[in-house]
Amino acid sequence: MAIAMTPSRFSYACAAIALLAALAAFGGASGWWLFISAAVAALGALFAVLFHKFGYFLMPFFTKLGRIVLVTDTGYEIPPSQDVILLKMGNTYYASIFLGVNVFESAIENTPEQNVIYSEYFERAISSVKYVAKYSTLIYVKDISDYRMKVETKRAELQLKLSREREKPEVDVLKIDRYEKELSMWNAEVEKLSKGYKPMASVSYVMTTAIGLTKEGAMAAVRSQANELRSVISNAMNVEVNILAGDEMLRCFEWEHMLPSTVEELRAQIE
Numbered sequence: 001m002a003i004a005m006t007p008s009r010f011s012y013a014c015a016a017i018a019l020l021a022a023l024a025a026f027g028g029a030s031g032w033w034l035f036i037s038a039a040v041a042a043l044g045a046l047f048a049v050l051f052h053k054f055g056y057f058l059m060p061f062f063t064k065l066g067r068i069v070l071v072t073d074t075g076y077e078i079p080p081s082q083d084v085i086l087l088k089m090g091n092t093y094y095a096s097i098f099l100g101v102n103v104f105e106s107a108i109e110n111t112p113e114q115n116v117i118y119s120e121y122f123e124r125a126i127s128s129v130k131y132v133a134k135y136s137t138l139i140y141v142k143d144i145s146d147y148r149m150k151v152e153t154k155r156a157e158l159q160l161k162l163s164r165e166r167e168k169p170e171v172d173v174l175k176i177d178r179y180e181k182e183l184s185m186w187n188a189e190v191e192k193l194s195k196g197y198k199p200m201a202s203v204s205y206v207m208t209t210a211i212g213l214t215k216e217g218a219m220a221a222v223r224s225q226a227n228e229l230r231s232v233i234s235n236a237m238n239v240e241v242n243i244l245a246g247d248e249m250l251r252c253f254e255w256e257h258m259l260p261s262t263v264e265e266l267r268a269q270i271e
Contacts, residue, residue: 015045076253077215083245084219085253092211095218097226098252101135101204101233102240118237125236131225134207138255140263142201148193155186178238203270205244205252206233 077086087094126133162179165171208225212218226243234241244252251269260266 078250079215079219081245083243083249084222085249086215086218092213093215093218094209094211095215095222096207096209096253097222098244098249099206099208099226099230099233100242100244100248100252101206102242103202103204103237121236121238125232128232128236129229131208131210133225133229136205136207136252136255138203138259138266140201140266148190151186151189151193155183155190158183158186174235174238178240181238203266205255206241207252207256 075087077088078084079086083097085096087096126135158179162176162183165176165179206229208222208229210218210221210225212221230241230243233239260269
């Protein structure tokens, strides 16, 4: 049974190494051993923090650098790039990719006519895809204690982005439209919070799978599908779509089997 390497496990391992090195440094080491122990303790602590905060970015970097292939106890294989999940069934390889979708509009805030139009955009985007794709959305109620401060901070940051984009010699109309919609969403959120509204939140992602006679063939096919999906959904629905890798991809893969049991658990995984 193989143990899947995750950023949290790397973080714990680095923390343990840092603790052992610190104990060695304070346990009577002298000369070069004291210097080496202190250096190892400092590096271990540093990497423990980095893997805890930025594991989703560091994991693909280290696995790709070391050409490390991860294999789970269920038979799924993750290549060094950590943006694809592979499974061999008979003589055929199946490859899956996950895409994160950032939606800046709410059905509650829109008028019925706007919701109908948005649904038409979604159907138009999906109908142009010639292969199977799974669109998943997780919904939960937010904790309002510190949410308002985060909303106001995001609104201020977005106002600055929008101002800078408008001042460019060649403006990106689609980007400005996206910023304006997101800013409208945050403005409406602040107004609702001031009236005692309990905010809802959602996490959306798309999964697509392709097959091939070889690993390389399956990965090339699914990456082509993912790029097409990213372009189609982003343009048709005017949302931000990103191909997920590392810990973010593994998290979506886990959600396909078991959802977080509490809101706190979900927030800890996505924030």
